[in-house]
Structures are given as C-alpha cells and as structure tokens.
Amino acid sequence: MSWFWIDHRPRLLSRSRLLLVLVPVFLFYWLCCYRFAATQANSLDGQVFSLQGRVLSQTCLTYGWRAVVRQPDGFRLMLYCPEEPGVGSKVSGAVQARRPRTRRNPGGFDEAAWLAEQGIFLVVEPLAGQTLRCEAAPLLAPARLVSSLRSSLRTALDRLLPPPEAGLLAALLLGDGSGLDQTTRIDFSLAGLAHLTAVSGLHLSCLQQPLNRLLRRRGLAAERRYALLICSLLVFALITGWRVSLVRAVAMTVASLLGRLLLRRTQPLYSLGVAVFLLLLHNPFAVLGSSFWMTTSATAAVICCSGPISERLARFGRWLPRSLAQAFAVVLSAQLGSIWWSVRLSKSFFLPGVFFNVAGGFLAALILWLGLALLLPAWLLLLAGVNISCLSWPAWVLCQLLRLLKGLAAWLARLPWGRLYACHLNFFWTAALVVLFCWLLIGLGVLPAPPQRIWRQRHRCFAGLLLAGFLLAGGFWLLGTPVRVWFLDVGQGDALILQDRYGHAILVDSGRDGQGLAVVRPALDALGIRCLDLAMITHGHQDHIGGLDELIDYGRVRQVLLAEGLAAAVERSRQEPGALDGDSAGLPDLLLVAEKAGVPVQSVRPRDTIALGRHIRMNVLAPPDDAIVRREAQRDGNAWSLILLADCAGTRFLLTGDCSKAAEQRLIRTEAWPRAHVLKVAHHGSGQTTSAEMLRQTQPVLAIIPVGANAYGHPANAVLERLDQAGCAVCRTDRQGAVRVDCRDGIIKIKAYQPLDDWDGTSPGSR
Incomplete structure (x- = not known):
C-alpha cells in the first residue's frame, strides 16, 4: 500500500512557497476587514442613529424577525424587528445599537461569537413605538x-x-x-x-x-x-x-x-x-467560527485518511462489504478530523x-x-x-x-x-488521547509506522501518560473546591445547581418552559454532570418548573423532591380543581411525566434534612402543611415555596424560592430565620419580601437576585436599598449572568460571566 504522505510530499513541498505568500496576504486582508468592522461597531455602540441599508437575509423567530442588513459602506449588522422586512428590501429608520451579548451561562449560547463569524459586530433594534420604513425590492431583483x-x-x-x-x-x-x-x-x-x-x-x-x-x-x-x-x-x-x-x-x-x-x-x-x-x-x-474549522479539518481527514482506512477494513471482506467499508472509512475519517472542534463546541x-x-x-x-x-x-x-x-x-x-x-x-x-x-480531561489525559489517536492512525494505515525502536515504547508511553493523568486528576481533586453553587441566568425565573467534587449534584428549580434544554442541559454538560441526584421543586409556578420535564425526558434526573403540602395539594387538585392556583396548573402534568419516566417523587416537611455526599446538607425551614398555608396557597401559590438552608462545605446558603410576605413574617415572629453567608433573594427581588428585620436576622454578606426582563419592577428599589443598608453585596443574573460561588471552610469566592460591579470576588464567611 502506498502511503498518502509519500505520494503527495513532493507536490506539497513545491506548493509551500505559494502558501508562504498567501498567508501574510490573508492576514493583512483580515486585519483590514476586522479593523473596519470593529471601528464602526465601537463608534455606534449604545447610540441611536438612522439606519439605512439593504436586507441580505432574514429569519422568522418566535417573536418577530431577525435580518442581516448591509449599509452602503459595506458594514453589516443584525436587525431585530417585529415585522418582516423582506429580503432585498431597503430599510431605514431610527434604531438603538448595542454590542452582541457574550456567553451568560456555562455551555450557553454565545451571540457575539456566532455573529462574529458572519462579520457582524453590532445588533440594532427599532426605537420603542417606532417602525422601520421598508422599500420592497423590484420583482425581478x-x-x-x-x-x-x-x-x-x-x-x-x-x-x-x-x-x-x-x-x-x-x-x-x-x-x-x-x-x-x-x-x-x-x-x-x-x-x-x-x-x-x-x-x-x-x-x-x-x-x-x-x-x-x-x-x-x-x-x-x-x-x-x-x-x-x-x-x-x-x-x-x-x-x-x-x-x-x-x-x-x-x-x-x-x-x-x-x-x-x-x-x-x-x-x-x-x-x-x-x-x-x-x-x-x-x-x-x-x-x-467552529464551522469553518470543522468542515475544513473533516474534509482534509477524509481526503488523507479514508483511502488507507478503507483498504485496511477491506481485509475483512467476508464480514464487511467493500461499499460499507468505504462508507465507514469516510465517516470515521470525518469524525477523527473534527473531533477536537466537536468537543470544543458541545x-x-x-x-x-x-x-x-x-x-x-x-x-x-x-x-x-x-x-x-x-x-x-x-x-x-x-x-x-x-x-x-x-x-x-x-x-x-x-x-x-x-x-x-x-x-x-x-x-x-x-x-x-x-x-x-471535556471538563474531565487534563493535560496528561489529553496527551494520552493524542498518543492513542496516533496509534489508531498507524494501525489503520493512515500514518507510516515509526522506527521499531520507538514503536516498541508505545505501551510504556501511553501507560505513563495515563498514570500521570490520574495523579494530576487526584491532585486537582484533593486541592479542588469542595462545593460549587451555580446561580444560572434563566431570565425571569430560578435555577441553581449545587455540585461537589465527588460528582454529586442537586438542581433547585429549572426556569421557564424551554430553559431546561436551552440553559440547564448545556450547563450540566459543561460541568460534566451526567445525571442529577436530586431535582427540587420549590413551588409549582412555571418560571420555576418549566424546564424540569425536558430534563426528565432526557434521563438527567434521578429523583424529584417537593414540599409535603404541595404534593398533597396536587393530589387534591385531581378531584378539587381549586386546590392549586392557576399559575401552578402545570405541576400535576410534570409529576405524571416523572412517574411515567420512572423517576421517584418524594416530599419533605419542615425540620427534614437532606444530605448528599460529605459536604452538602440542606435543612427544610418551611412551609408547614397546615390550614393557614393551604388557604393562602389557594390565592397565591408562592405560599408553598420551599425555604431551605444549605450548608455547603461550611458556607450557608439561604434559598428562599418565591417566599411570600406572610411566610417571611411567620419566620420573623418566631425568630426562625437562620444566619447565612449567601442569600438567594426571594421572588426575584419583589418589594413585598426581604424586609429589614429578615436581613437583620440572617445577616448575609452576599445576595444573589435571579431576575430577567420583566414588567413587575423586579428587583424593587426598596429591596436594593435594604440590602445596601445591611452591608450586603449584590449580584444580579440580568447583569452578571450566571454567578458561581466556590465554597471552602466558610470562605466564599465569587465568579460571574459578566463583570462584577462592587465585589472583589472573595469574602471571609465569618458570620
């Protein structure tokens, strides 16, 4: 069998001079294009200006349209508008410009990177109350x-x-x-x-x-x-x-x-x-963008590797037909060529x-x-x-x-x-995979075998790298953070993940409909969480349970937990329609989905304790299943909201869900609010909760507000003022994106996907 590299080496070397000329020319051309686009985007960022351009392409979204517009000077931008502009039409009008958003959650969508590979560095939207003028293109355009x-x-x-x-x-x-x-x-x-x-x-x-x-x-x-x-x-x-x-x-x-x-x-x-x-x-x-590198590397791998691989597979002609061997060789070559970019992307x-x-x-x-x-x-x-x-x-x-x-x-x-x-790989394991990859290519006949003296050492090299990888992973495991708590950005909703270094994970709420697949699932993949040990439902509103059925459908949940009174209310609602408020109407269907998937559903009551691994313990503070709470819950489903105190490696998190004003006052009267280092602010920062007395009893050093665009005024200015007066630093998911809290012996370290305003990233958990 003639080696591809031996056959093509003379031709490749003869073309190397042309490559040495083309690469600097392309770099100069790319830098000129980038400087022009970046300069235009920087000058228009945050400005209101008059847009004039032609629509190159458009896409229909759930709410409105997305269109690529090219201005007369060649500058491209992305337009979001409520009405269809029409491909080829000229659009004009006053618009508000902004830079594309970067990634806001682990494994989440990066709008800026997606637009950058199209040469777009600016997003515009029509001003409120104004419409764009669209001049349709000629019929024969x-x-x-x-x-x-x-x-x-x-x-x-x-x-x-x-x-x-x-x-x-x-x-x-x-x-x-x-x-x-x-x-x-x-x-x-x-x-x-x-x-x-x-x-x-x-x-x-x-x-x-x-x-x-x-x-x-x-x-x-x-x-x-x-x-x-x-x-x-x-x-x-x-x-x-x-x-x-x-x-x-x-x-x-x-x-x-x-x-x-x-x-x-x-x-x-x-x-x-x-x-x-x-x-x-x-x-x-x-x-x-990854698309360019994936298609280029996959095609190059098919050209270089599919022939030798199919010839090697053809030796098994009795069991593997030649046509099938060729098809498998093409698929395997493409996968080998694009594996790095595939892992990086997903x-x-x-x-x-x-x-x-x-x-x-x-x-x-x-x-x-x-x-x-x-x-x-x-x-x-x-x-x-x-x-x-x-x-x-x-x-x-x-x-x-x-x-x-x-x-x-x-x-x-x-x-x-x-x-x-990908998050489970370290340098030595990656090197071991590279050695295994080359070993596979040599075995398939793609690469020529090295000298026998070196080839005999392949087993020792591979075993040594694997052993070094295990030692490095063990060192990182011993020195790593015992518990990390992620407050995900799911818009106007709640979703947080508690993960320890032993691989255990708890999900508390899952955001609105679609957020389970769009936000929580990519976050689990990025964090290396195959399956959640426990998914907790604080209460039945859609902005807290909407994404859980999607995770259950993909087998990412082992057990579901909710308040005892809420579980009883779901059972009563099957005979009494008024047992649940209207916003919790989707909860019975969710529990049926869990039952059909074989996921057990359990309930908890106040003073119950949930222990997971060595470093995570959660105490249930409220709500009790009594007549007072049941009457309140018929008017407001937030009355069933679980209030939890999570001890994560010495750092105490107070998770209040959408705690109602009445529930907060009951705990204030009985002096039942515990001290905590981190407070998850109730109900997205509603002004009805998070009172000064509650803050006096809990004394948090950090408050995290899961909030998105809304018409309710969340978070309320009064709540922000009370948190400031209590000396509590504030992180908001609508500004900082996902927030990660690393916990070790009462010391908390904060990291966010967007810049923090007034927080240095660390704080002693001395309270």
Whole structure:
C-alpha cells in the first residue's frame, strides 16, 4: 500500500512557497476587514442613529424577525424587528445599537461569537413605538427572486408532508432549519448527527449523482454535462444559502468539474485549498467560527485518511462489504478530523455516534434522493394549481423514513452511556488521547509506522501518560473546591445547581418552559454532570418548573423532591380543581411525566434534612402543611415555596424560592430565620419580601437576585436599598449572568460571566 504522505510530499513541498505568500496576504486582508468592522461597531455602540441599508437575509423567530442588513459602506449588522422586512428590501429608520451579548451561562449560547463569524459586530433594534420604513425590492431583483423561489419550495414541502417531517426535510434538503423544534435540534446535536441538517458535501453528492446519470442517459456530451452540473450546483447554493460548509463543498466540486472540462487532473487536497481560499475571500471572518474549522479539518481527514482506512477494513471482506467499508472509512475519517472542534463546541464527545453515523448517513441519503424526486414535481404541480394528492404514496414512504431518522436521533440522544465530557480531561489525559489517536492512525494505515525502536515504547508511553493523568486528576481533586453553587441566568425565573467534587449534584428549580434544554442541559454538560441526584421543586409556578420535564425526558434526573403540602395539594387538585392556583396548573402534568419516566417523587416537611455526599446538607425551614398555608396557597401559590438552608462545605446558603410576605413574617415572629453567608433573594427581588428585620436576622454578606426582563419592577428599589443598608453585596443574573460561588471552610469566592460591579470576588464567611 502506498502511503498518502509519500505520494503527495513532493507536490506539497513545491506548493509551500505559494502558501508562504498567501498567508501574510490573508492576514493583512483580515486585519483590514476586522479593523473596519470593529471601528464602526465601537463608534455606534449604545447610540441611536438612522439606519439605512439593504436586507441580505432574514429569519422568522418566535417573536418577530431577525435580518442581516448591509449599509452602503459595506458594514453589516443584525436587525431585530417585529415585522418582516423582506429580503432585498431597503430599510431605514431610527434604531438603538448595542454590542452582541457574550456567553451568560456555562455551555450557553454565545451571540457575539456566532455573529462574529458572519462579520457582524453590532445588533440594532427599532426605537420603542417606532417602525422601520421598508422599500420592497423590484420583482425581478435577484435577491427577491431567490427568496420567492425558496419560499415556494418550502410551501411545496409543507403541502407534501406533515409539519414535523416537513420541517426536518426542509433542514436536510434546503438548509432551512426554521421548522425544526428545539427538541429535534438537540436530539441531532447530542446524537452526533447535526451535520446532516447542515447542507454540505453529502447533499451535493445526492444532487449531483442522479443528475449526472440522467444527463448521461440523455446522451449529452461531457462538456455540456459538466457545465449543466456546475450551473445546478450554483443554483442549489443560491437556494440553500451560502453557508460555510456549502461554499467549501461547492468550490471543491466545481474545481473538480472544471478540471474534467479542461482535461486536467485535479487533486482533492488542492481543490480543498482553492475552496478555503475562495471561502475566506468571500467571508474572512469565517475563521472565527467552529464551522469553518470543522468542515475544513473533516474534509482534509477524509481526503488523507479514508483511502488507507478503507483498504485496511477491506481485509475483512467476508464480514464487511467493500461499499460499507468505504462508507465507514469516510465517516470515521470525518469524525477523527473534527473531533477536537466537536468537543470544543458541545463540551462532550458521543462515542456511539461514530458508528451510528453510517446508518444516519445512509438514511439521510435515501431521504435526500426521494425528497429531490418528489420536491420538483410537487413544486411544478403547485405552480400549475393542480392537486398534489397523486404524490401521497411516495410522500408517505418519505414521511416514514424521516420519522425513522428522527427516532434514531432521539434514541441516541437519550442513551445513558458513551458520552465523554471535556471538563474531565487534563493535560496528561489529553496527551494520552493524542498518543492513542496516533496509534489508531498507524494501525489503520493512515500514518507510516515509526522506527521499531520507538514503536516498541508505545505501551510504556501511553501507560505513563495515563498514570500521570490520574495523579494530576487526584491532585486537582484533593486541592479542588469542595462545593460549587451555580446561580444560572434563566431570565425571569430560578435555577441553581449545587455540585461537589465527588460528582454529586442537586438542581433547585429549572426556569421557564424551554430553559431546561436551552440553559440547564448545556450547563450540566459543561460541568460534566451526567445525571442529577436530586431535582427540587420549590413551588409549582412555571418560571420555576418549566424546564424540569425536558430534563426528565432526557434521563438527567434521578429523583424529584417537593414540599409535603404541595404534593398533597396536587393530589387534591385531581378531584378539587381549586386546590392549586392557576399559575401552578402545570405541576400535576410534570409529576405524571416523572412517574411515567420512572423517576421517584418524594416530599419533605419542615425540620427534614437532606444530605448528599460529605459536604452538602440542606435543612427544610418551611412551609408547614397546615390550614393557614393551604388557604393562602389557594390565592397565591408562592405560599408553598420551599425555604431551605444549605450548608455547603461550611458556607450557608439561604434559598428562599418565591417566599411570600406572610411566610417571611411567620419566620420573623418566631425568630426562625437562620444566619447565612449567601442569600438567594426571594421572588426575584419583589418589594413585598426581604424586609429589614429578615436581613437583620440572617445577616448575609452576599445576595444573589435571579431576575430577567420583566414588567413587575423586579428587583424593587426598596429591596436594593435594604440590602445596601445591611452591608450586603449584590449580584444580579440580568447583569452578571450566571454567578458561581466556590465554597471552602466558610470562605466564599465569587465568579460571574459578566463583570462584577462592587465585589472583589472573595469574602471571609465569618458570620
């Protein structure tokens, strides 16, 4: 077997001079583009100015629209507006500018990084009470024609299939993910199949191969056939949008077809170089995003590694057909090439996804071929005003294939094993994985074997690195923080995680609907928490329990706990509708979800103690299950709010949930408020609670207010004044993002995702 590197080394060395020239030129070009964009963004940040520009693309959101606007000087910005602007239209009006938001939670979405890879460094919104003026583009404008064509194709898919399957096919076929629900997106991401919904080389090959065969059967000459293929690829790229992976795939395919037209042999590696050059020329900021590096490294790995791997796998021809060996070699090569960026992006690596990508890719190819065969006639029939019921049978087959692919992703996403979390790796374990990675490549025939003297030492090297990694991990474990408490930013809601160094974790509340998947789940992955030992429900309002059913669905919760009186009220509500207030109507359904998933639900009462590991103990202070609380809870569900005192490695946290004024006064009258180092301010800083007397009894040194945009005036100025008078430092999740409190022997150390206002980060827990 001839080694790839030996075959290509002379050519690669001969091109190195050109590379030495192109790299400085690109760096100069990139710095000029970046300086222009950064200067414009800095000058407009926080300003109100008159926007004038043309809409390049738009996306429909749950509330309003998001559009990329290019100003006459070439500066791009992101526009959020309540009404559809229209692709190609000119927009003008007064807008408020701001810088994109950075990451606010562990593992959370980074708006600034996402926009930076598109060359966007500024976000604008219309002023309150004002609307933007939109001048529609001419009917024959290219941007409007492409947008209309894309919309008509999407309409044909919606008529052909039910909404969930139509949304998935639109993502696979057109690169339009607007029809995918949040659960489907996360399923494909966790299963390692997210690349199937990003239009790339797989989609182009599924378009090119049947079209090439059709044109060949028609007897067209090679020159005309290749020219038509190039035109079809460019039209497909226009319809689906010039995404990074698609630009790379189109450029490589066009380079290969042009080589055939010119009777020149093209090398895939050189085609990749041309594609990268054109991609960076089109969007130099693509290097700031993971998409560019993932598609480039995966393609390079396929070019360099798939041949030797398939040849090595072909030796098992009796059990493994050659076509399947080639498919597995391509998938394995792509996974090996993009593993670093995949782990960096998702904070974990899913090992079974490497093997199931073959099945997923095969299913996706069948869906793409059948979808392309149905989309064109369905679109033409709709344009002619003809009923498309004649396509119902093949559409049913396509629907079943889509459901099968969706079911595969859902099953893989919920597997309780096979996931490696990035936060568990240290330097030596990473080095051991690199050695194992090279060992695998040598065994598969991708890399030439080193001299025998060095090769004999591979076992000792690997074992030594593993041992050093264990020793380093043990040292970090002994010297590490015993307990960390995370107050997550879930907007106007509550969610906090208590995690000790032994791997135990407790979740107290889970935010609003959708926050379980959007905020809490990524945080668990970033923190290396596979499953929560306990999920506590302080009370039944949606801003505290909305995300818990999502976590239960993905198997991330072992046990659910709530107040004894609230559990009894849920049981009574099945016969007495008025036993729960209206805002707690979703709690019975949540407990049914837990019951069906086999997650036990337990209740606690005042003076109960919850112990987890060596460093976390929680005492239940309230509420009692008595007639007074039951009467209050019928008017205000906050009366059932759990009040907890958590002792975390000597640091006391007072977790008040949405404690009501009556509950606070009862504890004040009985002098039952304990002293605490950290206070979780009740009810997002409502003025009805957190009284001066309560602060006198608790004497906190730090108060954390979980709050988001709201119309209730939270946090109330009176509460902020009382906290200031009590000498208590304040952190707010709407300003600081997620707040982490490290606990060790009564000493607390504070870290936040956004700058702290008046806090030096450490404080002695002397009270």
